Amino acid sequence: MDAEPDLDFDGDGFAQRAREAMFPEKITAFAARVGLPQATVSKILSAGGVAGPRVDIVARIAKGLNVSLDWLILGIGDGPSGDTVVRIPRYDVQLAAGAGAWNEGRKLLEDVPLTVTFLEQQFGRRSATGLAFVSARGDSMEPTITDRGLVLLDQTVTNPFDDVFAFLLDGEARVKRFRLLTDGLMLISDNPNYPAETVQGPALKRLQVIGQVLGVLQKI
Known part of the structure; x- marks a missing residue:
């Protein structure tokens, strides 16, 4: 029988990549721009991230950061362009x-x-x-x-x-x-x-x- 896939969400990696892509924009400005509560964005970007944020929130963050979901969630592919x-x-x-x-x-x-x-x-x-x-x-x-x-x-x-x-x-x-x-x-x-x-x-x-x-x- 095939082994169960590892479905644990990499909260640390997600948070680190999101912070990298967001810099130098402030959390308050980013949250307002993408239409999310500041507390939600702050929690996602905190050390350790979160355990599996809703897919619609992840999609909205990725769009706001102008990065792919593959890169933001899994670290696969290209991240933000060299010029922020x-x-x-x-x-x-x-x-x-x-x-x-x-x-x-x-x-x-x-x-x-x-x-x-x-x-x-x-x-x-x-x-x-x-x-x-x-x-x-x-x-x-x-x-x-x-x-x-x-x-x-x-x-x-x-x-x-x-x-x-x-x-x-x-x-x-x-x-x-x-x-x-x-x-x-x-x-x-x-x-x-x-x-x-x-x-x-x-x-x-x-x-x-x-x-x-x-x-x-x-x-x-």
């Missing part, structure tokens, strides 16, 4: 010379996949932590940022210095070049047709920095 892919959220927020919007209820439109190599070469970052894409509207920042350009923000940088920032001022979400003054900020449009603005005194308290603009993906 990170996913950056894109929101339905518009940064404009005029009216805009930015709030905690902003709608997630999609995740934009970028390789770590591209992210580092183009924007000087290796992690997607704190990054977000939003759309620009208007021509006040041309040629640096064109109308409908996809602006990459680093929301972890909120202390202003001489660079391009997205910000809220009097309820409007905007993007301008900051120049620090001794008693305030000058907001500069790269398009010379738009005059510079000065924010000083009480107006500074109405300005909230959203994040530094790292770069923009633009249509030709």
